[in-house]
Amino acid sequence: MAGRFEELMRGLRDATADRRSLRTELAALLVAHAEAEEQEVYPGLRRFASSSDEEVEHGEEEHAQINQALLAFLELNDVEGETYDEKLEELVEVVNHHTNEEEQTLLNDARTKLSPEERKRLGLAFLKARAAAVDAGSGRVERLRQLVAEVEGSLR
Template sequence: MTDYAIPRPVSGDVVDLILEDHRLFESLMREMRDSTADRAAAREAFADVLVAHGEAEEHHVYPRLEKRTEDVDAEEVHHGEEEHAQINEALLALLEARGTDTQKFEDALEKMNEVLQHHLTEEELSILNPAREEVQEAERRSLGEAFLKARSEHLDERAGSVENVRRLVQEAHDKGLLPAEEEDS
């Protein structure tokens, strides 16, 4: 099995750190698209860092940015949480695809890419740009430390396990962040 090492910085500007993770997501997505790569290992690393990143943002970054920037308001934060829920739902389908050489895996990967790219673009434009412009460097560094500490804790807990992602998706449904699941007739 190929080892996809997840970087674990201990300090930095929160905007730069989040952007570094965004580039890591894109790199791991490319690996999962490559039929000659160790797709299963790439999927495992992707799931862990994606969930750890999203949880750290929601609980440690978004609330503080909402208080410190004019352009990041409660609506922006809620929208970010909805998109994280959609990402987790797409991730669950990717994790539940048996094998990595199936059409189900490739369809789930395509959906994951669509949802993820939409979120990354919106977040970089509507949350990270205002943070870069309106939040002092010292505060961004403090936010970076809080983000990295939470991210690291989630990575240690294997945040991307299928069981944890199922739990997060169920919580999102319970909170109304995702539409109600349709009943089988």
């Protein structure tokens, strides 16, 4: 995803690009990625790699932060101007933070503690779940609102 994510970020910063279309694709990929990780990867890491509940919960919390920033970005009517640039950079910041942390903790656990076969099985399960989430419209604004509301409701 990193390569496509970087391409989307470049496009979203390009004033001549079809930003609305790129924004839709980004939303679908980000939400589907998080849902697939939480459905397939995180449980496997808890079981087989001895990743702590705290590490997994932190990843889930960061997914919630990404969803909040993504929703704020998607709810913008204007895809130009200072507010657009600010919301895009806020989103990029939370995504980059999550990606960097995950690479250093959970994914390193997977690399060092899981067999190649188990990593492959988790990877294939992740890809299947991510594709299903994209197909189900995971990046729709309504879906993001629901996800954000669920997190906010659980914090009360």
